[in-house]
Amino acid sequence: MKTALSLIFISLILIIPINVQASETLQQTEQTEQTEQAELPNASMLVEEQAEKLDVEEIRTYWDEVMTEYGGFLPESQKGSLLQFLSGEKELSFQEWMKAFLKFLFHELIANGKLLGTLILLTVFSMLLQLLQNAFNQSTVSKVAYALVYMVLIIIALNSFHVAIQYTNDAIESMSNFILALIPLLLALMASSGGLASAAFFHPVIIFLMNTSGLLIQNIVLPLLFLSALLNIVSTLTDQYKVTQLAGLLRNISIGLIASFLTIFLGVISVQGASAAVTDGITIRTAKFITGNFIPVLGRMFTDATDTVISASILLKNTVGVIGVAILLFIAAFPAIKVLSLAFIYKLAASILQPLGGGPVITCLDIISKSVIYIFAALAIVSLMFFLSLTVIIAAGNLTIMMR
Template sequence: LEHLQNAFEQNTVAKIAHSVGMLALFTVALSSFTIALQTGREAIMNMVGFMQSLIPVVMTLMAAMGNLSTVALMHPVIYVSLNILATLTQNIVFPLIFCAAVLGIVSKLSTRFQVSRLANLFKDGSMVLIGLFLTVFVGVLSIQGVAGAVTDGVGLRTAKFLTGAFVPVVGGMLTDAVDAIAGCSLFIKNTIGVFGVLAIIILCALPVIKILSAAVMYRLAAALLQPLGAQQLGDCLDLLGNNLFLVFGAVAAVGLMLFFSLAIMVGLSNAVVMLR
């Protein structure tokens, strides 16, 4: 492109030819950036859909262990939180990242029309929202779960004491049978929890690797173009690479939130067993 621009004698024609070539290259780069965004959206939908299918199984086993208060508190909270998390990430965070990338490219292309500060605002806003979602999501689940676990633990200890003390002959047998059922349910639930964690890691890892690879390729291309004199194109590719790192962070954060939610559910039912 630089040689093509120098081949024209008139400055205006050279600028037009250079701009047309740059726009063609930016269209290709932005198209691949959009594909990476779509990969992130699909990854989030797959992870959330898997969690929504796994939660009823885990909650049923928790109820079989006697964690009725925990199930009553956690089940609606987790479902609502997952839907809100997926909706906000896909409809707010990703559009902010895309707008930041487009505005950044516009600022690189034009010296007269500058919107770089607005692009930085969108970029910073997406980072703040990701951190806020992570904090609120994990905090709400932890508070709700601890309250339910304490209630279940105290209630089950009381029920076991009353059954063993006031039900003649078979009271002790009933409490032993309940303990056996709870122990089997705990083992099955922990096994399913391990399977769920591994599945979330797999569902998150493959798209994250793709997005991270695309970001590294953008940054590498920008580094190679700079010595060749294509400063403008290199800056735009570097900008797209930086925004892809944000997409990588958003998908990884959602996977981390789902990992925490599953770990909290498994850990709380184990805490109820200890309180018993």
């Protein structure tokens, strides 16, 4: 009995210090975790630090160009440096920019009023000469005068068409250069947030598709549209020789090329980009699970710190992406409005003058109006492709975070 009591007493003595030591160890562990959690960086602070260290010089150049050229149509709340909008000091307003676009549209219509007046005067003069031909039994002098006036009208119309093509080429070139300047920044932020596979996929694919789209539109589609318009105008010169079918074929080929490339572009970007994002999300989730469960204390601290850094990178990537989409919209919208205003001027001239009499002059004005609309459609489709490419990149980065 005494032996049993002594064994129990010795056991209690041995057990009590172990429990005390264990409780002290648990307390120290909790204090260590709290200290480490307190020392973890704040996401907002990381966003500010990364925004200050980002190399946005090329993007700032495009922003400054937009502000310099079109800033007069904007309110003061939408003017400022790029860093002010990146840091959140100022915010973009969709309503204010829509008002600016409307102001610019009315400005272009007023600026093209001289062109409208010239078209109306030349058309009225050509109709008077046509009446003189009928009155004096096809006088040779009136025929020559009518031909000269009609040739002047054609030259003005083709010059306007060339101006519309030049606006479109400049806009596409500016958008391509801007995308090539923005993509490395977005992909670097995507890679820092864990989207390594997405960044590796998007970098060569985006560069290839951007360059291909620019070359396709500038070197094939726009020349085909110009040739189609020229053939349609030539067909109005005589009733015996018509090439309208060839003009329609060239126009259909150009539109078909744009539609086919848009389909391929969207398919490659969306499907492959989503699969790469899912791969990144699963990889990050697996790495977090292994680190958090197989490395005690330090593993949890590491995963928490990684989450904070990834969240900050995602926030900054989304901000840069939204600003990039806005700049892309501004680069494309103002030239598109110029092209659209030209088409409206020719359509308005044809509509006003048609009651005075038909004939090849009205047909020529209508042809130029429709051809400029096709130029506007080509610019709009290219802008849509660039816009969707940025949107898919931003969405792919967010999908990676959702999957983790």
